[in-house]
Amino acid sequence: MMADDTPLAALGRAMKARGFEYIGRAPDEWLEFHGAIKAAGAAHVACLAVDPSGLELPRIRVELPQGAPDVLAHIGADGHVCYAAKGSLVLDIFDIAGQTLACIDRAAEVLDLSLSGEMNKDLEDEFFAFWHGDICILDVYPGDPGNLDVLFAGRGDHDSHIAFVTNDVVRTRLKLKAMSLTEGELLAGAAFRVRTSAKPKPLQGAWPPPTVAPLLQWQGLLDPSARRNIERRLLVAYASGRRAALCVVDSPLTQYAFWVAFETANPPGRRSAADARVQLYASKAYPMIAVRMDDRYVTQRNAPGRPTLSGKKIALVGCGTIGGFLAELLLKAGAGLEDGELALIDPDILFPQNIGRHRLGLNRALQNKAIGLKEELAVGAPTANIRALPVKAEEADLTRFDLIINATGEEALGHYLTVTFARRGMFVPILTVWVEGPGVAVRGLLRDTVECACIRCLSELQRAPLYPVVNEPVPLELAGHGCEGLYVPFPASVSIQAACLAAEMVTDWTGGTPGPRLRTRVTRPGFTQAAPDADVARRHTCPACGT
Ligand SMILES: [Zn+2]
Known part of the structure; x- marks a missing residue:
């Protein structure tokens, strides 16, 4: 039926040796064979259709014996044997004969177990192959x-x-x-x-x-x-x-x-x-x-068995390049759902030159970042409770939140929040996330108990770093033209990695495994991480948390 040296010729020979007779082409050009499959102590008449391209699994149908049970695992109403889920076998288009014989063996095993009532696994996935509508x-x-x-x-x-x-x-x-x-x-x-x-x-x-x-x-x-x-x-x-x-x-x-x-x-x-x-x-x-x-399912299906952020009250301070992407990741992890809240706090306006590394686009330019982000994200997450606070963090009441995330990149704000809470005898867990230098690394620090290090604890009194980020000197790069103001240049890809690190640390905290609380991800080639990821103890001489 085919030239001798092709995979299809090899298929014909292999099938013949296995006792299967070539019938002809099906309407979809697949090659059909008749034969028998041995299972449960008997031979069952079988019809096989093989995809000539080798990309799809062969279709295998058997005639069931008289008195076979009405409900059979992996056997469809027409005797179609569901012997492998699509994608569960690696197909080899250069050896159609070999893979077809392997599929016949697999179908025989499935038929054997099914007829003897021993196969009861994976039924639900497979059921839907027979439940169309x-x-x-x-x-x-x-x-x-x-x-x-x-x-x-x-x-x-x-x-x-x-x-x-x-x-x-x-x-x-x-x-x-x-x-x-x-x-x-x-x-x-x-x-x-x-x-x-x-x-x-x-x-x-x-x-x-x-x-x-x-x-x-x-x-x-x-x-x-x-x-x-x-x-x-x-x-x-x-x-x-x-x-x-x-x-x-x-x-x-x-x-x-x-x-x-x-x-x-x-x-x-x-x-x-x-x-x-x-x-x-x-x-x-x-x-x-x-x-x-439903929201719960959509949130949980990507992290089965782990708690989501639903029900948590989270304040995200800073809706800039990190905060914008982070807000989206937090929503996908369940923030704002089921009596939870995601508060977006930022007093700044999104300028057109910001959008090169911001979650928002030109359609939100000249709008307050917190309000623009809330409106944009609410379109895709209409049931999440998102609040926009277009104010400075110092002007917002942050004491009622379960977690404050400082994504402003302003270290001084971290010191301010820590010392303010400490002086009032209050404590709210704070996650700080930032980009180190011009996109050399991203870092996150979680302070979820009073005894954990605050952001100021990471350097000594003279500000020398106690947990240096990389072994190499961090270059100082600044950019900015005219009245634009100076800024540290790094691309959106670095901000997204910072957002990812923060999102992982938040979900780990929710899941009860908050450590390591200081984490570093080096993002620029040629640099190597210095201080390892670790839980860092509070310094009792710290001017911020030691008050
Ligand atoms: Zn401290």
Whole structure:
């Protein structure tokens, strides 16, 4: 069928040796073979399709034996064997024959374990290969009780609308606005959630279940109590005269959903309970893919098992080149959510020449930095509580915060804050982050207890550094033309690294592992870190914190 020296010719020979016969090309040009796969003590007729480019995994389908269980792990309704998730095998396009034989072996193993009921892992990821449908987006915290609303929205009036399931329409509307979506129909109370202990598995036979009857039968095989709950909730929804209901199933680790369009062939009102059940069972069911968009999930999914910044009251002093990028990272880590607050404090105006290394662009020029940053970031994080304080740090009440971040690059402000709190007998944790010289290194110092070093503790009384940043002399570079004022030049890439360091130190502090409290990242080639990252003790002769 092919020239002898090509990978496809080698494939043909290898498949023949394995007992597979070449059938021809499928409509998508894939090469089809017929043969058998041995599993669970029997040979199963198998059909194989191989991508001639070698970029995709072969499709493998088997004929299941009579009496095989209805619900089989990793086996789809049509006998399709899900033997590897896309991306979980490294493909070798130069050895299509070898990789196809390896896939047959893998499929045989999966089939063997599945038929013997020993495979129960990874089912949830794999289930979605067999559960296709429209997306519904959940803006609900898991386990929230009661009925949920379904709000449709789309991009423009004519697009097909996406269903948003929510327990707080006001909050979801804020998000839809941020997504520039046009709101459509609101079906109040049209959705409900059912919890199950069973991981979803596809059913052999008619799949997905076309109506409520086989859907309930399938759920009954997975978890009888969940099946009863689903039926009860659907009957209530049907009796209340709804035309449809959306059910979200909370299974361990994930959710899936389905939409039921109630059968209304007979006029409602004069029907018995038995009639209602018959009508319900005949109602059409549509699988839906449930995707979470609640703030807690969005924040936690990138740091599973670790606390986020939600609920924390954080004051970010300085919304310049470091603070701008840092504010964004803090929001992504959950700042301002769930009764938390992110206060942005800066009295300065953003000038057009600042934007070369600022988070904000020309659209915010000549605006106060704190206000511009708040307005810009609120567009993408509409549910976060962000406050802009266009004042100097000395004029703001910083005592009510859980954490103050000094990103001004002004060491004197750090001394001022430390000594002011100390004199008033108060303490608020302070994280200081700064760029060393003209972008040689970035550094962060966390003072989360009274006994930790303050920023002034890092140098002796005559200001000689006790924890030198690099082994080489730090060059003095200043720039500035005309009345612009002098500034230390370093690019945005250095500010972003400072912001990243600070964001890591904040999340480590929240996670209960605040050390090392003095951290350095060298950012310019040719320099080497001098003082190692460490927890630094307070100097009792320090003029700032020793008062
Ligand atoms: Zn000190």
